[in-house]
Amino acid sequence: MWSKLTATEGRRGLLMVSPPLVYALLLLAFPLGAIVLFSFWTQNFMDVDTTFTLNNYREIIEKPIYFALLQRSLFVSGTVTFVTVLLAFPVAYFVSFHVRPDRKSLWLFLITIPFWTSYLIRVFLWKVILGYNGVVNTGLLNIGLIDEPLTFILYNVNAVIITLAHAFAPFAILPIFVALEKIDRSLLEASLDLGESKFTTFFRVTLPLSMPGLVAAVLIVFIPTIGDYVTPELMGGAGGKLIANMIQTQFLALNNAPLGAALAIVAMLCVTAISLLFVFLNRRYLRGRS
Amino acid sequence: MTDLISLTNVNKYYGDYHALRNIDLTIKTGEFFSLLGPSGCGKTTLLRTIAGFEGVSEGIVMIGGKNMAGVPANMRPTNMVFQSYAIFPHLTVAENVAFGLRKNKQMDKLQKSEAVDQVLEMVGLKGFGDRQAHALSGGQRQRVALARALILKPKVLLLDEPLSALDKKMREQMQVELMRLQRHVGITFILVTHDQEEALVMSDRIAVMFDGEIGQMDDPETLYRRPNSRRVAEFIGKMNFLDADVKSVSDQITVDVAGLGTCTVNAEQAPSGIDTGKAAVGIRPETLAILFDGEKTERETIAGVVDEVVYYGDMTYYDVRIAGVDNTLNIAMKNLIGRPVLDVGAQTTVVWDARSLVLLP
Amino acid sequence: MSLRIYAIAYLIFLYAPIILLPIFAFNDATIIAFPLSGFTTEWFGELMTTKALHGAVQNSIFIAVITASLSTILGICAARAGAMYNFPLKRGILGLVMLPLVLPEIIVAVSLLIVVVQILDLGLSNWTVIAAHVLICTPFCIAILNGAFQNLDPSMEEAAMDLGESRWSAFRLVTFPLVMPGIISSFLIAFTISLDEFIIAFFLTGANPTMPVYIWGLLRFPSSLPIVMALGTILVALSIILLTIAEILRRRGMARVGVKDKGGFL
Numbered sequence: 001m002w003s004k005l006t007a008t009e010g011r012r013g014l015l016m017v018s019p020p021l022v023y024a025l026l027l028l029a030f031p032l033g034a035i036v037l038f039s040f041w042t043q044n045f046m047d048v049d050t051t052f053t054l055n056n057y058r059e060i061i062e063k064p065i066y067f068a069l070l071q072r073s074l075f076v077s078g079t080v081t082f083v084t085v086l087l088a089f090p091v092a093y094f095v096s097f098h099v100r101p102d103r104k105s106l107w108l109f110l111i112t113i114p115f116w117t118s119y120l121i122r123v124f125l126w127k128v129i130l131g132y133n134g135v136v137n138t139g140l141l142n143i144g145l146i147d148e149p150l151t152f153i154l155y156n157v158n159a160v161i162i163t164l165a166h167a168f169a170p171f172a173i174l175p176i177f178v179a180l181e182k183i184d185r186s187l188l189e190a191s192l193d194l195g196e197s198k199f200t201t202f203f204r205v206t207l208p209l210s211m212p213g214l215v216a217a218v219l220i221v222f223i224p225t226i227g228d229y230v231t232p233e234l235m236g237g238a239g240g241k242l243i244a245n246m247i248q249t250q251f252l253a254l255n256n257a258p259l260g261a262a263l264a265i266v267a268m269l270c271v272t273a274i275s276l277l278f279v280f281l282n283r284r285y286l287r288g289r290s
Numbered sequence: 291m292t293d294l295i296s297l298t299n300v301n302k303y304y305g306d307y308h309a310l311r312n313i314d315l316t317i318k319t320g321e322f323f324s325l326l327g328p329s330g331c332g333k334t335t336l337l338r339t340i341a342g343f344e345g346v347s348e349g350i351v352m353i354g355g356k357n358m359a360g361v362p363a364n365m366r367p368t369n370m371v372f373q374s375y376a377i378f379p380h381l382t383v384a385e386n387v388a389f390g391l392r393k394n395k396q397m398d399k400l401q402k403s404e405a406v407d408q409v410l411e412m413v414g415l416k417g418f419g420d421r422q423a424h425a426l427s428g429g430q431r432q433r434v435a436l437a438r439a440l441i442l443k444p445k446v447l448l449l450d451e452p453l454s455a456l457d458k459k460m461r462e463q464m465q466v467e468l469m470r471l472q473r474h475v476g477i478t479f480i481l482v483t484h485d486q487e488e489a490l491v492m493s494d495r496i497a498v499m500f501d502g503e504i505g506q507m508d509d510p511e512t513l514y515r516r517p518n519s520r521r522v523a524e525f526i527g528k529m530n531f532l533d534a535d536v537k538s539v540s541d542q543i544t545v546d547v548a549g550l551g552t553c554t555v556n557a558e559q560a561p562s563g564i565d566t567g568k569a570a571v572g573i574r575p576e577t578l579a580i581l582f583d584g585e586k587t588e589r590e591t592i593a594g595v596v597d598e599v600v601y602y603g604d605m606t607y608y609d610v611r612i613a614g615v616d617n618t619l620n621i622a623m624k625n626l627i628g629r630p631v632l633d634v635g636a637q638t639t640v641v642w643d644a645r646s647l648v649l650l651p
Numbered sequence: 652m653s654l655r656i657y658a659i660a661y662l663i664f665l666y667a668p669i670i671l672l673p674i675f676a677f678n679d680a681t682i683i684a685f686p687l688s689g690f691t692t693e694w695f696g697e698l699m700t701t702k703a704l705h706g707a708v709q710n711s712i713f714i715a716v717i718t719a720s721l722s723t724i725l726g727i728c729a730a731r732a733g734a735m736y737n738f739p740l741k742r743g744i745l746g747l748v749m750l751p752l753v754l755p756e757i758i759v760a761v762s763l764l765i766v767v768v769q770i771l772d773l774g775l776s777n778w779t780v781i782a783a784h785v786l787i788c789t790p791f792c793i794a795i796l797n798g799a800f801q802n803l804d805p806s807m808e809e810a811a812m813d814l815g816e817s818r819w820s821a822f823r824l825v826t827f828p829l830v831m832p833g834i835i836s837s838f839l840i841a842f843t844i845s846l847d848e849f850i851i852a853f854f855l856t857g858a859n860p861t862m863p864v865y866i867w868g869l870l871r872f873p874s875s876l877p878i879v880m881a882l883g884t885i886l887v888a889l890s891i892i893l894l895t896i897a898e899i900l901r902r903r904g905m906a907r908v909g910v911k912d913k914g915g916f917l
Contacts, residue, residue, distance in 0.1 A: 013736025020725040020748045020789060027786050028750060031762035038765050048769060091661050094654040107658075109898050114665045116843050117890050120863050121883035124870055125668035128675070133684035135671070169665055220753055227755020230849060234870070244757050251761055251854065257769060264761055271755075343809055363812045376810035380828050389824075390814030438814065 039262035043255065056262035066246070066263065073226055073243040074270060076157060080164040081222040085214065087165070088172035092213075093206075095173075096180035108177070115170040123231050126163045130154045130235075155237025163231045168224070172217040179213025180206070208286060215282055219275055226271050243267050294319045294445060294478050295340065300349030302335060302502075309335050311503040313349070317446075317480065317495075322472050324481045324489040327499035328525065333482045334450055336499070340480065341448050342366045354445055369439035370448040373455070375431040377423045377438075383410070384419035386434055390442045409437045412471070429460050440475060447472075449481045453488060465491050486526045490514065498522050518561050520650050523572045530578070530619050534571040534649065539564060545649060547571050549615035550592065553644040560649035570650045575622040577646035580608060581639040582629055589643045594619070596636045606631055610640055669887055676880040683876050694881035701878070707865035711846050714777050714861060718784040719841035725785065726792025726837055727830075733793075734800035745793075752790040759783055760854035767855070776857035783851045788841040795840060799833025799904060832904025836897040843890050 039056055042049045060066045095107045114122070129135045130153045137149035153159055183206065191201040229244035236242070243263065250260030295317040302310035310332050317323045325333040338344040339351060342363035351358040353367060369390070378386050387406045391397060397405065410416055413433040418426075426434065432452060439447055452468075453461045469492050472479045483489050489496045490510040497507040506513060506522045517523035520531065535546040543560055546552050550571075581587055597618045598609035606625055609618035619640065623629070632638060679689035698704065729748050732738070751759060763783050767773050803826060811821035849863035856864050866882065869875040 009736050010738040013732050013738030013741070016728055016736060017732035017738065017741075017744055017748075018728075020729040020793075021744050023725055023785070023789070024748045024750070027763065027782055028754075028759070029747065031766045032758075034766050034770055035758075035762040038769065087661065090654060091658050094658045098654060105898070105902065109894075110662060111665065113891060113894060114669055116840075116847070116894055117669060117887045118847050118863070118866075118883055120849050120866050120870070121672065121879060121886070122668045124879070125671050125883075128671060128683050129667060131684065133682075135667075138684075138686070166664065166668070169661075223753045224755050227757035228850065229757060244755070247757055247761060248854075251764060257761075257765060260761060261765065264758055268755070268758060341813060343812075362817075363809070364815045364817060368813075370810070370813045372806040372810055374804050374806050376804055376806035378807065378810075378825055389811065392824075393815055438810075442814065 035261045036265060038258050039265050041258045043258050048258070056259045057266070059259065060262060060266055066243075066266075069241065069243045069246050070267065070270060072157065073267065074274070076160055076164070076232075076242060077222050077225040077271070078274075079161050080168065080225050081218055083161065084165045084168050084172045084221050085176075085217050088169060088217065089176055089214070092173045092176035092180055096177055108174070111173055112170045115167075119167065120230060122167065123163055123234050126159070126166065127154065127234060130159055130162065154235065155240065157236065157240050159235040159237075160232050160240050160242070163235050164225050164228065167228075167231070168221045171220050171224075175216035175220060176210060176213040179210045179216075183209045211282065211286060215279060218278060222278075223271050223275060226267055292319050293317070294321075294354060295480075296350075296352045297336075297340075298350045298352075300336075300339065300346050300351065302332075302339065302344065303347045309502050310339070310346075311501070313504060315497060315504065315507060317478060319445075319478055320476050322469070322479045322481070322492060322494045324483060324493040324496045325499060326483055326486060326489040326496050326525075327505075329484055331499040332502040333484075333499050335502075337370075337448050337450055337480060337482045340446070341368050341370050367445040368448055369442055369444040369446075370450065371432070371435045371439055371452045373451045375435040375452075375455075377426070377431050377434050379422075379424040381423055382419065383415065383421045383423055383426070383434055386423055387419075387437045387441055389438060405441055406437075409441045412440070412474070413437045414467070428456050429464065432456070432464065436471070440471075440477070444477065446478045446480060449479060451482055451484070453483070454485070461488070468492060490526070498525060500525075516558070516648060517572070517650070520570060520572070523648065523650060528575050528620060528622075529572045529648075530575065531617075531650075532571045532573070532615060534569045536564060536566045536569050536649070539566060543649065545569070545571065545647075547647070549612045550590075550642065553590075553647070555644055555647050555649060559645075559647060561651055564649060564651065572648040572650055573619070573642065573646060575607065575620045577643065578619060578621040579641040580610070580621055580623055580632070581641050587641050589641050591639050591641050594638050594640045596632050596634055596638055599632060599634055601631060608632065608638075610638060612640060672880055672887055673884045675877065676884040678877070678880075681874055681877055683880065694877040695885075697878050698881050698885075704862075704865060704882070707860050707862045710777060710859050711862035714780050714784060715842045715845040717781050718788055718845040719838045721781070721785045722788035722792045722841045723796075723834060723837045725789045726796045726841075727834065729789070729793045730796035730800045731826075733797065734803065735805055749790045749793065751787045752794075756787065756848075756850040757854075759786060760851040763851075764854050774857060775855055777859065779855040779857065780852050780861060783855055784845040784848060787848070787851065788844050791844060792837040792841055795837040795901070796830065796833050798901075799830040803829055830904070832900040836901045836904075839893045839897040843893055847886075847890070 040052050040054070042051075042053055042055060091111070095104055095111075099107055127134070131137070132149050132151070132154070134154070136153065137146075140146045141149065153162070187205055187209070188201055191205045192198070196204060226242075227244050229242070229248045232240050232242045232245055236245075244267075247260045247263050247267070250256045250263060293316045295315075297313050297315050300310055300313040301308070313336060325336055327333045335344060339346050340353070342358065342361060342365075346359075358366060378389065381389070384403070384406050387409060388402055391402050391405070394402070406419060407416075410419060413436050415430065415433050415437065418430070418434075423431075423434065432455075435452070449468075453464055456464060465488060468479070481489070481492065490513075493510055495507065495509050496513055498505045498513065500521055506518045508516075513522070514526055517526065517529075523529040523531075532550065533548040537544040537546055537552070541557060542554050543557060543564070544552065544554050579587075581591060592612055594610035594612040596608055597611045600607040604625060606623050608621045608623065610621055611618050621640065625631070674687065675683050676694055677690055677692065678687045679691040679693070680687070725748075729745065733741070733745050738744075760783065763779065763786075767775065767779050773779075807825050807829075808818075808821045811825045812818065816824060847863060848861075849867060852861045852864050853867065860868070866879055869879050
């Protein structure tokens with residue numbers, strides 16, 4: 001019986017993949033379903049009312065605070081993504097094209113190390129760097145570039161963006177690096193041979209071929225940043241709070257889980273829609289070229 | 291020689307895909323048998339059903355008189371040399387070779403290491419035992435793979451394209467070594483290859499496979515000289531094809547060949563059961579000749595014009611156009627002393643012989 | 652050349668916060684700001700005597716060890732299935748398992764919170780944190796183990812079976828030793844992620860906080876900030892050591908099977 005069950009490759013593969021699959025179904029798919037269901041319910045303190053209602057969504061639409069938070073969140077995520085990917089590309093390019101092959105993994109190792117070290121403390125340290133008496137301000141004061149400490153770099157959206165861009169840097173570098181590594185170097189020589197300059201070769205060959213990595217980098221930065229509430233909490237001040245802070249508050253402080261669930265769903269839908277649009281536009285762009 | 295392996299009406303399906311079709315074959319003890327065919331023809335699948343890595347959907351696989359149904363690979367008296375060699379990279383050469391002896395309780399440590407030394411010497415790797423496996427060259431890996439399988443003294447050694455990863459020179463050297471080794475150990479070898487030359491050089495018998503079925507099974511000479519179908523003829527060596535019309539069939543066959551005219555061939559030059567009507571005639575390039583100035587022949591001749599010349603050093607291949615035929619005739623000529631290489635467009639005389647024609651359905 | 656300068660500047664940007672950690676950890680002042688006032692090891696001493704911290708550290712290590720073990724086992728299953736077999740819905744299944752990699756962590760946190768508290772009506776404990784951590788660590792483990800499994804010649808196990816081993820002993824004797832460095836490196840990475848994870852733990856932690864949740868509490872009290880710096884210094888040193896071991900093992904694994912190194916984690 002057992003050998004019959006494992007007889008074919010497909011069955012054996014399914015059997016092999018079933019533990020992680022069952023785990024993901026039970027602890028990911030099922031909870032995601034639950035959160036959708038919950039968003040159509042209401043809660044009064046501890047009592048959950050399970051009658052179907054659109055009230056949570058209605059409230060989100062009607063109260064401008066949610067829309068403002070969502071808008072700011074998307075703006076922050078978008079900017080963080082843009083800045084991170086833009087800053088990361090040259091680094092990935094450098095490591096892939098200009099670093100000796102036996103040194104590449106050392107560079108990647110150096111790039112990933114800060115990513116693995118205490119996230120909370122790292123975020124907090126940006127406060128130290130950007131603060132009133134922080135590293136940046138004392139430094140600039142000492143060399144006489146400014147007369148009094150800069151205040152626009154802490155407790156606002158800028159500070160949130162800088163900190164998040166730092167936190168997600170390796171996420172952006174690695175996929176781009178992988179895509180660049182896959183490019184057959186003789187393609188670049190072929191392009192030079194066919195009369196393109198190094199500069200135009202980059203735009204006509206290297207960049208289009210690295211597009212899958214760029215897209216992966218964009219998605220892997222854009223989507224998770226929407227869910228971060230630590231950085232805005234510590235760095236954002238009053239005007240720098242984001243939608244994730246509101247979700248957290250609804251769940252943990254106000255005990256309004258259904259509204260929090262609805263907010264989480266709305267945020268996810270927005271992020272997914274924007275991501276899909278981005279992927280779609282990117283495909284059209286690539287197809288338009290060829 | 292007795293039958294060691296017999297496959298009866300073996301079929302294999304992957305979903306809708308019919309990978310092996312009605313395979314019937316027997317292989318004798320001590321035989322060097324080759325499965326030859328283009329990629330995707332099912333030859334490797336057939337080898338793997340003998341090894342026990344694939345089950346059969348229908349039919350019977352017998353090895354040494356025992357039905358192999360339900361017998362897994364590790365319980366079969368077969369051992370395999372994999373296309374990638376599958377040398378365990380974390381073990382030394384000696385550990386690789388001794389891998390299959392782990393469960394052998396009859397041999398002690400010393401006997402095992404002696405056996406390893408012995409088989410390493412046999413494959414020409416004496417003194418390599420302590421080397422790390424991943425530091426070996428392609429040819430050396432192949433020898434380790436051979437040694438690892440041969441040490442278990444299998445009834446059948448299965449070789450899955452064992453020479454395809456080697457360069458041309460190494461391949462030719464290993465062909466000879468494999469034949470010598472096979473004669474030395476006397477074990478049945480089954481070789482899978484897509485290289486017709488390799489199969490012709492090494493095998494006692496060859497099964498040519500297409501689309502999951504065996505097209506023809508014969509010794510190399512018969513296969514080359516008397517292919518039973520156009521696709522076998524095309525796959526093995528070069529062959530010129532001419533349209534033909536069979537006029538009468540008795541002890542001898544009268545056939546009207548396009549461009550050559552009516553001629554008579556013996557019954558063995560045609561597949562059994564051939565009937566009058568449309569057919570094809572195959573002629574090997576080396577059985578045709580060009581009549582150079584000053585040479586004479588008793589055989590048939592026909593006028594032609596040189597269409598293409600390909601010079602190989604020892605040989606020159608000519609494509610010659612003759613009247614009444616659309617395609618050209620490919621002719622192989624040895625570059626003997628005093629023979630010029632003709633130019634394209636040269637008027638020439640082609641020599642042919644009815645005894646070298648093969649009638650094909 | 653200018654690219655190299657840019658890359659080095661970028662590395663400095665990446666390391667800027669981490670370099671500050673030990674500076675303030677040994678600074679003899681309660682305010683985390685320049686100028687520095689003097690050298691002290693007082694804050695490290697205080698770490699030793701803070702009972703609540705010890706409890707949090709123990710909790711976190713317990714969670715991290717279990718998380719790392721479970722997610723590595725799940726990772727082995729998925730990586731092996733992905734590398735060696737074709738099966739129906741392969742892309743979709745592996746996509747679902749890898750999904751937490753791109754899912755905002757807060758979504759994982761709140762959805763599990765709802766299921767555990769509202770639907771199953773269970774209390775929060777270390778196990779709820781473990782459940783979520785395994786979910787987010789498994790994709791990383793798969794990514795690391797993929798490297799190990801994909802470099803493996805699929806004929807290798809067949810060769811072992813052909814030489815008389817059973818399916819299981821073929822895995823034990825051939826595949827397992829070859830992917831062992833990947834397994835250890837996957838374990839260490841999962842351990843590091845779990846030890847450091849805050850966003851989810853904050854939602855799902857029970858009566859006993861994990862270390863990051865405890866640190867979060869400390870961050871609100873300015874007087875305890877130097878202790879956080881000292882703790883952070885130790886943590887950074889520890890994760891650098893663990894990651895270095897993971898990297899060395901990963902490279903050794905690559906060398907063992909004789910493949911060329913193509914890059915780091917992920």
